[in-house]
Amino acid sequence: MRTVKVERLTKAEFAPFGDVIEKEGVENFKINDGRCTRYHDLAHVEIAGPQPRALVNIFESTPVSFPYELRMVERHPFGSQAFVPLSDRPFLVIVCEDEGAVPVRPRAFVTAPGQGINFFRNTWHGVLTPLEAVSDFVVVDRGGEGNNLEEYFFDEPYCVVEG
Amino acid sequence: MRTVKVERLTKAEFAPFGDVIEKEGVENFKINDGRCTRYHDLAHVEIAGPQPRALVNIFESTPVSFPYELRMVERHPFGSQAFVPLSDRPFLVIVCEDEGAVPVRPRAFVTAPGQGINFFRNTWHGVLTPLEAVSDFVVVDRGGEGNNLEEYFFDEPYCVVEG
Numbered sequence: 240m241r242t243v244k245v246e247r248l249t250k251a252e253f254a255p256f257g258d259v260i261e262k263e264g265v266e267n268f269k270i271n272d273g274r275c276t277r278y279h280d281l282a283h284v285e286i287a288g289p290q291p292r293a294l295v296n297i298f299e300s301t302p303v304s305f306p307y308e309l310r311m312v313e314r315h316p317f318g319s320q321a322f323v324p325l326s327d328r329p330f331l332v333i334v335c336e337d338e339g340a341v342p343v344r345p346r347a348f349v350t351a352p353g354q355g356i357n358f359f360r361n362t363w364h365g366v367l368t369p370l371e372a373v374s375d376f377v378v379v380d381r382g383g384e385g386n387n388l389e390e391y392f393f394d395e396p397y398c399v400v401e402g
Numbered sequence: 403m404r405t406v407k408v409e410r411l412t413k414a415e416f417a418p419f420g421d422v423i424e425k426e427g428v429e430n431f432k433i434n435d436g437r438c439t440r441y442h443d444l445a446h447v448e449i450a451g452p453q454p455r456a457l458v459n460i461f462e463s464t465p466v467s468f469p470y471e472l473r474m475v476e477r478h479p480f481g482s483q484a485f486v487p488l489s490d491r492p493f494l495v496i497v498c499e500d501e502g503a504v505p506v507r508p509r510a511f512v513t514a515p516g517q518g519i520n521f522f523r524n525t526w527h528g529v530l531t532p533l534e535a536v537s538d539f540v541v542v543d544r545g546g547e548g549n550n551l552e553e554y555f556f557d558e559p560y561c562v563v564e565g
Contacts, residue, residue: 262460262538271529275463280545282458293456295445295484295520295542297425300438321458323540325488355540357458366434375425377486377518377540379458382443 244402248348256334256362258282260323260355282357288317289384296378303368307399309333311392312342312363318381323355325375332356333365342391347399407565411511419497419525421445423486423518445520451480452547459541466531470562472496474555475505475526481544486518488538495519496528505554510562
């Protein structure tokens with residue numbers, strides 16, 4: 240089985256696939272008479288397709304562990320999808336490049352506490368995979384008409400292992 | 403000084419002002435082969451005005467304590483604003499009705515763990531007021547052109563006290 244080694248999630252490495260949503264190293268300014276710091280505009284939210292609208296959801300997902308067998312990825316042609324964990328536990332973020340509508344060269348990242356992510360529109364990615372325990376996430380994605388989900392099942396799964 | 407007693411936050415009481423973002427009592431369904439529960443579309447996100455776009459931000463705010471002196475409220479004519487705490491600590495949510503562009507009859511709610519809120523567009527509300535400790539929130543609001551902030555300073559402050 241082909242293996243994929245996990246990497247630490249950083250803005251630089253994740254840039255082709257989406258945003259890292261975190262306070263570190265981003266534009267911020269004081270509001271509310273200096274009592275609050277606004278870490279501003281951390282994700283490229285895209286809401287397209289017929290009758291689009293931004294959704295706020297909570298996802299509650301069972302965890303996975305290593306080695307993790309990656310059998311499929313998906314993408315959303317009409318919108319981005321942001322995941323911010325409501326805990327300090329890490330989660331696994333899997334993305335692929337696209338080659339003629341086929342997902343190729345999977346990469347797997349592990350988050351640090353305080354990191355969320357936003358997948359760009361139409362970026363191949365794995366399903367939500369928290370580590371360690373059942374975990375809740377606030378999810379910002381796209382609602383509306385039309386089919387916003389494309390799935391791809393690999394002929395041969397990948398095996399995602401710790402780096 | 404006029405006093406406002408805090409109330410427990412519930413969907414029913416908060417309905418005129420916005421959404422309670424929580425898993426309890428909402429539409430949900432299984433995704434990802436049954437491994438994940440999607441608590442779906444928990445907020446009426448409104449993104450209007452010139453060149454509008456949805457923003458995802460993190461707000462880090464110092465806490466307040468009781469009695470809390472409410473001197474001002476604000477509203478956003480072009481968009482809703484959602485706050486989901488990244489901790490289990492409670493926060494204080496203050497809203498007012500509107501009477502001819504004047505905020506009246508303030509109400510103050512305290513959240514339970516697992517509750518966030520979304521203020522409807524143009525709803526008068528207090529600034530972000532966590533309780534107990536410095537707290538982070540994921541915030542979904544509106545970016546774009548035009549002035550999206552209106553503030554109102556009361557002639558006489560209100561005193562928000564525990565119920």
